[in-house]
Amino acid sequence: MKKSVVTLGIAVGAALAAVAGASANSSAPARQTSGASCAKTITIPLLSVLTGPAAFLGNDQLSWAKLAAKQEGPKLGHTFNIVGVDTQLDPAIAATAAQKVIANGSYVVVIGPATSGGSAATSKAFFDAKVAHISPSATNAALTKSVGGKAPTATAAFYRVVADDSVQGTRDAQYIAGTLKAKKVAIIDAQEPYSVGLADIVGTYLKANGVTVQRESVTNNTTDFSAIVNKISKDTDVVFTPWQVASNAQVLGVTLREAGKAAVVFGTDGTDDPSSFKLAGSFVSNFGPDISADAAGKVYVDAWNKDNPGKTFSAFGPPAYLAAQVAMQAITKACKTNQNTYATRASVFSLVRNVKVANPIYGGAFRFSTKTHDPLNGSFWLFQIGSDGKYKQIGKLGS
Amino acid sequence: MVPGCSAARDHTFLLLVDQFIQTIVDSVTLGSVYALIALGYSMVYGILKLLPFAHGDVFMVGSFIGLGVLKAFGGAANPTISIWLVLVLMALAAMAGCAVLGVAVERFAYRPLRNAPRIAPLISALGTSFFIAYSMQLLFGANHRTYDTFTMAGGKLFLSGITWGPLHVSLVRIIVVVVAVVMMVVLWLLVSRTRMGKAMRATSFDREAAMMMGVDVDKVIVFTFVLGSALAGIGGVLFSLRTDVYSQMGFLAGLSGFTAAVIGGIGSVPGAMLGGYLLGLVETVTQTYISTGWSNLFIFSILVAFMLIRPSGILGKAEIKKV
Amino acid sequence: MSSGPRIGKDEWVAREGEQRERRSGLLGGIARAQARTPWWAFLAVFVVLACLVPVVTSDSYIQRVAFDTTIFMLLALGLNVVVGWGGLLDLGYVAFFGFGAYLYAILGSSQFDIHVPTIVVIPVVTLAGALLGLVVGLPSWRLVGDYLAIVTLFALQIFRSVITNGHDIFGSNVTNGVNGILKVDPLSWFGHALPVSHRGLFNPDYLYVAIGFFVVIYVALRFVNASRTGRAWRALREDPLAATSMGMPIDWLKLMAFAFGAGIAALTGTLTASVNAAVFPDNFDVPQLITIYAMVILGGAGSQAGAIVGAVVVNVMLESLRSPDNSRWVFYIAVLLLLLPVLRSARKYLLLVAATVAFGFAVHAIAGAIDPAWTRGTTPGGGAVGRAIAHWAIVPQSLGSTREASYVLLIAAVLAVVTIRGRWKLVALVPTLYLASFVWENVLGPQPEITRYILLGAILVGVMTTRPAGILGERRVEIV
Numbered sequence A: 001m002k003k004s005v006v007t008l009g010i011a012v013g014a015a016l017a018a019v020a021g022a023s024a025n026s027s028a029p030a031r032q033t034s035g036a037s038c039a040k041t042i043t044i045p046l047l048s049v050l051t052g053p054a055a056f057l058g059n060d061q062l063s064w065a066k067l068a069a070k071q072e073g074p075k076l077g078h079t080f081n082i083v084g085v086d087t088q089l090d091p092a093i094a095a096t097a098a099q100k101v102i103a104n105g106s107y108v109v110v111i112g113p114a115t116s117g118g119s120a121a122t123s124k125a126f127f128d129a130k131v132a133h134i135s136p137s138a139t140n141a142a143l144t145k146s147v148g149g150k151a152p153t154a155t156a157a158f159y160r161v162v163a164d165d166s167v168q169g170t171r172d173a174q175y176i177a178g179t180l181k182a183k184k185v186a187i188i189d190a191q192e193p194y195s196v197g198l199a200d201i202v203g204t205y206l207k208a209n210g211v212t213v214q215r216e217s218v219t220n221n222t223t224d225f226s227a228i229v230n231k232i233s234k235d236t237d238v239v240f241t242p243w244q245v246a247s248n249a250q251v252l253g254v255t256l257r258e259a260g261k262a263a264v265v266f267g268t269d270g271t272d273d274p275s276s277f278k279l280a281g282s283f284v285s286n287f288g289p290d291i292s293a294d295a296a297g298k299v300y301v302d303a304w305n306k307d308n309p310g311k312t313f314s315a316f317g318p319p320a321y322l323a324a325q326v327a328m329q330a331i332t333k334a335c336k337t338n339q340n341t342y343a344t345r346a347s348v349f350s351l352v353r354n355v356k357v358a359n360p361i362y363g364g365a366f367r368f369s370t371k372t373h374d375p376l377n378g379s380f381w382l383f384q385i386g387s388d389g390k391y392k393q394i395g396k397l398g399s
Numbered sequence B: 001m002v003p004g005c006s007a008a009r010d011h012t013f014l015l016l017v018d019q020f021i022q023t024i025v026d027s028v029t030l031g032s033v034y035a036l037i038a039l040g041y042s043m044v045y046g047i048l049k050l051l052p053f054a055h056g057d058v059f060m061v062g063s064f065i066g067l068g069v070l071k072a073f074g075g076a077a078n079p080t081i082s083i084w085l086v087l088v089l090m091a092l093a094a095m096a097g098c099a100v101l102g103v104a105v106e107r108f109a110y111r112p113l114r115n116a117p118r119i120a121p122l123i124s125a126l127g128t129s130f131f132i133a134y135s136m137q138l139l140f141g142a143n144h145r146t147y148d149t150f151t152m153a154g155g156k157l158f159l160s161g162i163t164w165g166p167l168h169v170s171l172v173r174i175i176v177v178v179v180a181v182v183m184m185v186v187l188w189l190l191v192s193r194t195r196m197g198k199a200m201r202a203t204s205f206d207r208e209a210a211m212m213m214g215v216d217v218d219k220v221i222v223f224t225f226v227l228g229s230a231l232a233g234i235g236g237v238l239f240s241l242r243t244d245v246y247s248q249m250g251f252l253a254g255l256s257g258f259t260a261a262v263i264g265g266i267g268s269v270p271g272a273m274l275g276g277y278l279l280g281l282v283e284t285v286t287q288t289y290i291s292t293g294w295s296n297l298f299i300f301s302i303l304v305a306f307m308l309i310r311p312s313g314i315l316g317k318a319e320i321k322k323v
Numbered sequence C: 001m002s003s004g005p006r007i008g009k010d011e012w013v014a015r016e017g018e019q020r021e022r023r024s025g026l027l028g029g030i031a032r033a034q035a036r037t038p039w040w041a042f043l044a045v046f047v048v049l050a051c052l053v054p055v056v057t058s059d060s061y062i063q064r065v066a067f068d069t070t071i072f073m074l075l076a077l078g079l080n081v082v083v084g085w086g087g088l089l090d091l092g093y094v095a096f097f098g099f100g101a102y103l104y105a106i107l108g109s110s111q112f113d114i115h116v117p118t119i120v121v122i123p124v125v126t127l128a129g130a131l132l133g134l135v136v137g138l139p140s141w142r143l144v145g146d147y148l149a150i151v152t153l154f155a156l157q158i159f160r161s162v163i164t165n166g167h168d169i170f171g172s173n174v175t176n177g178v179n180g181i182l183k184v185d186p187l188s189w190f191g192h193a194l195p196v197s198h199r200g201l202f203n204p205d206y207l208y209v210a211i212g213f214f215v216v217i218y219v220a221l222r223f224v225n226a227s228r229t230g231r232a233w234r235a236l237r238e239d240p241l242a243a244t245s246m247g248m249p250i251d252w253l254k255l256m257a258f259a260f261g262a263g264i265a266a267l268t269g270t271l272t273a274s275v276n277a278a279v280f281p282d283n284f285d286v287p288q289l290i291t292i293y294a295m296v297i298l299g300g301a302g303s304q305a306g307a308i309v310g311a312v313v314v315n316v317m318l319e320s321l322r323s324p325d326n327s328r329w330v331f332y333i334a335v336l337l338l339l340l341p342v343l344r345s346a347r348k349y350l351l352l353v354a355a356t357v358a359f360g361f362a363v364h365a366i367a368g369a370i371d372p373a374w375t376r377g378t379t380p381g382g383g384a385v386g387r388a389i390a391h392w393a394i395v396p397q398s399l400g401s402t403r404e405a406s407y408v409l410l411i412a413a414v415l416a417v418v419t420i421r422g423r424w425k426l427v428a429l430v431p432t433l434y435l436a437s438f439v440w441e442n443v444l445g446p447q448p449e450i451t452r453y454i455l456l457g458a459i460l461v462g463v464m465t466t467r468p469a470g471i472l473g474e475r476r477v478e479i480v
Helices: A002-024 A055-076 A091-103 A116-128 A165-179 A193-208 A226-231 A246-258 A295-307 A317-337 A345-354 B004-048 B055-072 B083-113 B119-140 B149-159 B171-193 B195-205 B207-212 B217-242 B249-264 B269-289 B295-309 C010-022 C025-036 C039-056 C060-085 C093-107 C118-141 C145-164 C205-226 C228-238 C240-245 C250-276 C286-299 C304-320 C324-343 C346-370 C383-390 C402-419 C423-444 C448-466
Strands: A035-037 A041-048 A079-086 A109-111 A132-135 A158-160 A184-189 A212-217 A238-241 A264-267 A283-286 A342-344 A381-385 A391-396 B161-164 B167-170
Touching: A035 A041, A041 A055, A041 A091, A041 A317, A055 A079, A055 A295, A055 A317, A055 C448, A079 A091, A079 A317, A091 A116, A091 C060, A091 C250, A109 A317, A109 A345, A116 A132, A116 A158, A116 A193, A132 A317, A132 A345, A165 A193, A165 A238, A165 A283, A184 A193, A193 A212, A212 A226, A226 A246, A226 B004, A226 B269, A238 A246, A246 A264, A246 B149, A246 B217, A295 A317, A317 A342, A317 A345, A342 A345, B004 B055, B004 B167, B004 B171, B004 B195, B004 B217, B004 B249, B004 B269, B055 B083, B055 B119, B055 B217, B055 B249, B083 B119, B083 B149, B083 B217, B083 C402, B083 C448, B119 B249, B119 C286, B119 C402, B119 C448, B149 B167, B149 B171, B149 B217, B161 B171, B167 B171, B171 B195, B171 B217, B171 B269, B195 B207, B195 B217, B207 B217, B249 B269, B249 B295, B249 C145, B269 B295, B295 C118, B295 C145, C039 C060, C039 C205, C039 C304, C060 C093, C060 C205, C060 C228, C060 C250, C060 C286, C060 C304, C093 C118, C093 C145, C093 C250, C093 C286, C118 C145, C118 C250, C205 C228, C205 C250, C205 C304, C228 C240, C228 C250, C240 C250, C286 C304, C286 C448, C304 C324, C304 C448, C324 C346, C324 C383, C324 C423, C324 C448, C346 C423, C383 C423, C402 C423, C423 C448
Parallel strands: A041 A079, A041 A109, A109 A132, A132 A158, A184 A212, A184 A238, A238 A264, A264 A283
Antiparallel strands: A035 A342, A283 A381, A381 A391, B161 B167
16 A cells, blocks of 8 residues: 555656756757658658548549659659548548658658548648648638638648639529529538638628528438438529538438428539439539539549559549649659759648649640649539439539 | 408418418428437337447448449439339339348347447447548548439429419428338337237347247348338438438437437337328428527427436327335 | 357356356467556556657657547547446437537637637536537436437437538527538647647647556546446346345436446547647547447457457558558458457467468469459558568459359358368368458459458458457456
């Protein structure tokens, strides 16, 4: 007993000493050499959702980024390799994953994190480590812009190759109110940041323009949309579904038709998946045009199909190709400035901003805006689903 | 003809009645699937006093087997044989496949733990659940897929059915409910009228006494898993007729089934059925009449209150621990 | 495998003692040595080792994993009080963890622009967590067993519903909803903030703080366990009826167990919130709950050392399975370890390994002779070991449907081996092991993110079916 008391005393003392000592000691930790050898294989980590219910998203991004490394790497004169790092849907896991990436000095740039929450949670660490991170899918407007008077949630290390939700939300709302002339709109969010952000933007715009808005939510354990459909009145013109799972939009649409309700389902990039969302008459807005529709894009799709036989991909895939292109070009430039010896984090960090992709996967030309780290003139394209289930490109949204 | 003002009020009233009846129809459809999953939970619990957490994943595999059969016969839009026959084959294949899977799970993950402390088989069941769900993801990817039921027979499944005024009960809902109810009736007959059913009830009541009376308990347990898993399998197919198919769907479904089984009184076969329908009702009514965003708060508060009022569920026996 | 008697559980109890006596060999020796060493010696060695992590490696990722592992050790210790000692199945445990993290974030962030100092906020959060534990534990007065479990699971769902919708609680934004609370304050000591990172690298000081908390909690719980309350908890766990008739206030004991567990979880939540500088609803959900349960039960419910071993094993395993290079080691070591209890004889063991290696070279040579493409692929991750293995295991250039078929075949083969008894088991193991390495190098290895969970699932089933009481758990039998 006596022995135990002594031990307890020592233990408590040690714990307190640790807290006190740790606070006093704030010397910087050990050295950190960061650089990728230009002559060897350069590995770029991709932080995304690789397991769990949304794992398809990360697996699509990984396969497309790998395709970019395989196809574009040789053109740039280097060998690139993409490794997936799982963040799940959990920003805390993303934070640990970011440590893994930062700790490895040979990683000079990062693709991702895929989710807006993960990007916000890791951006400061990446900034402090001078690692630029380029997300192919984090579209929350607050990451790069001040929303509601609050400072942007991401740092200057953050870039994204897709336009943000404020662009998408506003243009979608303009189309719904203007072109579709909707009087009554139901907006259903999926209780996650991407979805709620878009739903809020669209809702605010529509209300300001005199449209009656009904707001509903799908919780994490909603499997059947009957109750929500039952709440949507027959005279509702449009149901806006900013979701990440395309098949859910299909299920909702079918449930609407089943109940004899004619409302048009209007989905966003998350629901752009012709293999599962194919309800005739529905709309989908996306940050890129349909790459399988034109001959140039078809080449990419065929190459992807060759590497991933028997699989399908969602709209999350191709932007990862572009993000990988940006990352690889920045590294190539950094190599050049350093006589092709090695690319440092700091030089890549400063070079990402000026990367121009001459022929991105979506056609046109790609570069970042001079004001924020968003794509310059980022646009959204609108598709309508035909009676054959095929997506028909209606055009660019807004100006 | 009634004056305009009152007609408008009548119209609103009719809409409300219509919405309410629709809510009941929705809840019965949802509840049927929950009941099918809950039955497996409850029967296994009754016999083994074990929560088979992998049951939801058996359900998921059933759903995938259905998809496989559908694909093998050319898909929903242009099947090589009659779509109705395909649906029957999907259900049968899912039942058979899941029965095999269920027996395998019992044999390898639960049987070695039959006399261990109760928490060990629980963790083994969780491990099995992880194993099955992620194996499916490894083999078939993480994408959500659908049966494309809307293209079956030109949308007949959803667009035709019983229409009565503004109320529409679609064919697919009728199929889900009728098949589920038939399954439950068959199960009820098996449990109450057959020798094996009697053995099941005896084992559930007191395993050791049943053993001493000459009941082959191993056989009873295997039979229970065959029944429970087959129900989960057909439940998976029925569920996916209206929703989608993906490798991680089993977890949520299992949780709902578990909830239904407990509120019905775990271990009780009719209790599981009632629990399934009650859970479906609470979910649908909350979402329709209270809030969709806050629905979980209300659903689970109602369920907590219910459990406090009836600590052993609807039909559960008050648990008496013998010394 | 099923070593239990067919009739009567008392016989099992009797046999348990017998088995323990008979244990010999290496494991038995370790067990006896362990019994002789005092508990604080283990703790001291463990703490010193943990504190040495930042000294040994400057890799901030490893330091961060050490921190996360300490967090899980704390959570496992807390859950062990409720589940291991109190015998109460608390499926809402992770809600207390979330509650602590959220309360810390609300009291120290720009959300309401309140910045309460750490020295105040940690006791407040811990107490508030314990109080919440009392409230959530109240149904335990009326509900037992699995009914209690489901009500606590409902409590978790209610908690999640509140935090995800908490951006609009009667018009005020409390939890910032699904976007979570960002820019949460770091820990501070009388005005000195303890920065979370230096140039993006994890600040190892947080590891020391977490270890400090861990030691305090561990020692405190040890004393609680040895006290009257601790003994009463065990009585409650073994037999509530008998405990009541002995005059124990079992209702209060249950609440105490809940409150202790909840308080520890809430305390741990403050550490997580401060180190991540953010809280999100998805951090506190059923998957996290399952992970913590797996740790406690795998280590051995009721044993504090077991909870720690469980936390270390599960978290380090899950982390090291993230990269193909490490995961190869984990896989082969796990396979070799799982074989130990199956074979129970050093000679058979060596024979089997040798036979498998020989079998592999033979198959590799034959396959290479028939079609060189079958052996021309590369193993995931590469590296010296990877290249060496490519000379032994068949790694074809392209797999096609062999991929699915080989995986399913492997599962069937493993299940068959488990069933077969006697000499044939050894014979069947040789091709099965070789098939396992084929599947690893071709199917599982390239997808480490999915493989982690497959392997975790398999290990949970494997350990539970061979050692139902967990790695360090005391063997006991529940009398129902």
